[in-house]
Amino acid sequence: MTPPVDPVPDSPADRPPSVDRLARSLADIGLPHPLLVDAARSAVADGDPGTATERARAIAEATRRAMLTEVVNATGVLLHTNLGRAPWGTIVRSDRYAALEFDLSSGGRGSRQDRAPHLIARACGAEAALVVNNCAAAVLLVLAALATGRGVAVSRGELVEIGGGFRIPDVMAQSGARLIEVGTTNRTRLADFSAVTESPTADVALTLNVHRSNYRIEGFTESTPVAELSGLGVPVVADIGSGLLDAACPWLADGPPAWLQGEPAARQTLEAGAALVTFSGDKLLGGPQAGIIAGRADMVAACAAHPLARALRPGSLVLHALQDLALAYLARDGDAIPFWRMAGTPVDDLRARGMAIRPDLVLDTVSVPGGGTLPGVEIPSVGLSLPGDRVGELRAGDPPVIARVADGSTILDLRTVHPNDDAVVAAAIAALAD
Ligand SMILES: *Cc1c(COP(=O)(O)O)cnc(C)c1O
Numbered sequence: 375m376t377p378p379v380d381p382v383p384d385s386p387a388d389r390p391p392s393v394d395r396l397a398r399s400l401a402d403i404g405l406p407h408p409l410l411v412d413a414a415r416s417a418v419a420d421g422d423p424g425t426a427t428e429r430a431r432a433i434a435e436a437t438r439r440a441m442l443t444e445v446v447n448a449t450g451v452l453l454h455t456n457l458g459r460a461p462w463g464t465i466v467r468s469d470r471y472a473a474l475e476f477d478l479s480s481g482g483r484g485s486r487q488d489r490a491p492h493l494i495a496r497a498c499g500a501e502a503a504l505v506v507n508n509c510a511a512a513v514l515l516v517l518a519a520l521a522t523g524r525g526v527a528v529s530r531g532e533l534v535e536i537g538g539g540f541r542i543p544d545v546m547a548q549s550g551a552r553l554i555e556v557g558t559t560n561r562t563r564l565a566d567f568s569a570v571t572e573s574p575t576a577d578v579a580l581t582l583n584v585h586r587s588n589y590r591i592e593g594f595t596e597s598t599p600v601a602e603l604s605g606l607g608v609p610v611v612a613d614i615g616s617g618l619l620d621a622a623c624p625w626l627a628d629g630p631p632a633w634l635q636g637e638p639a640a641r642q643t644l645e646a647g648a649a650l651v652t653f654s655g656d657k658l659l660g661g662p663q664a665g666i667i668a669g670r671a672d673m674v675a676a677c678a679a680h681p682l683a684r685a686l687r688p689g690s691l692v693l694h695a696l697q698d699l700a701l702a703y704l705a706r707d708g709d710a711i712p713f714w715r716m717a718g719t720p721v722d723d724l725r726a727r728g729m730a731i732r733p734d735l736v737l738d739t740v741s742v743p744g745g746g747t748l749p750g751v752e753i754p755s756v757g758l759s760l761p762g763d764r765v766g767e768l769r770a771g772d773p774p775v776i777a778r779v780a781d782g783s784t785i786l787d788l789r790t791v792h793p794n795d796d797a798v799v800a801a802a803i804a805a806l807a808d
Contacts, residue, residue: 393418396430403434410434446775446795448768450755450787452717453745455537457776459656459663460745461712462695472690487678490693491666493700498619498640500651500668504678505696506686510540512652512665513613517549517580519680520609520673524579527554527570527608529562529598531591532584536615537746542584554578561596564603571606583612583648585638588746604647609673612648614638616747617659617666625708626718633743633751640668649673655692657745660713661699662692716789717743717753724756724788731800735759741789757787758803768802775802
């Protein structure tokens, strides 16, 4: 009998010695050996053998740089989807366990949904809340738990695509609920809704109000606010998306900024009569990726009891971050929430920072909320402007600095840069070749 042959040659003896030697020569790059072997293999496999060493080093360095890493966001986009939307702390890593589903007072089983969701509900005036993976998951779970096999009425003006494949009609189909389109693209009246909610055959479980987060309909328009919809006697679910907890922004000393005008908030939407609101954790809430379902306790409980809730639940990293975030909101400490601190920094403070970095480069610019929220909204800001396109060089630094190009200049917007990183920005500019 011949012994079975390992199909993957992974011991040094099975590999051409040159690959292994090459991989070992790259040890200083700081990647695990198997990844260095991959780099060495592909360098040896194609190209001039004489330059394989340089190629292997370049491949391994590119692999290291491609890892998920922290960056300095100098784009001025506060909720940059490609940079993880809201900045919420860094990686929490502990060798200890978390009392995730453990009740410390009784020693018995607890629920992971007891703490952060409860605190968020408290902060927006909801009876109860549930946290899932993101807002798309929140909408899916609400529809699946409360409307499978039944009708959900939505205005034709709100059958939106949020981006990344999240389309209301598709989510509806996945949930097993039946979409009932109401009204027209530009105008939907209460009578359009009541015609279906009062129909004996439509079997309407919910009306769904979807915030037009990323576009506007202007001109000859009409829509039905939540306060009107809630009078129809069918529970209203409002997908507000952005996660503004309270339109009065009690966590900001100066109250709500002007640019927030018209953005729906969880507290006021519930007060207007919504049975449930759904929103993201990493948009205007300013936290980690999560989706929140908040509102009537019986409906939240029905969502929590649905089998999909198990598949969509968050882990302790996210729940811990959300707990800290909710405590900051309840303490009315907007400065402890990076998104709100950055959004609210006075322009004069930004200018002073710019002057300290490079006075000759300071320029007035505008930041945007981003993240598919508040389309068209601009927030006055101050940045540094360099002639030409230098974004590639800035991105290649350590840490990478992400800037934007406008009208042939490279702009580094200081609103989205933490003041602690001003020195990084200064060094990155100084390091640019002339
Ligand atoms: C952003 C948004 C979503 C999707 O939220 P994710 O957290 O990205 O899944 C859903 N609905 C509305 C109205 C949104 O603005």
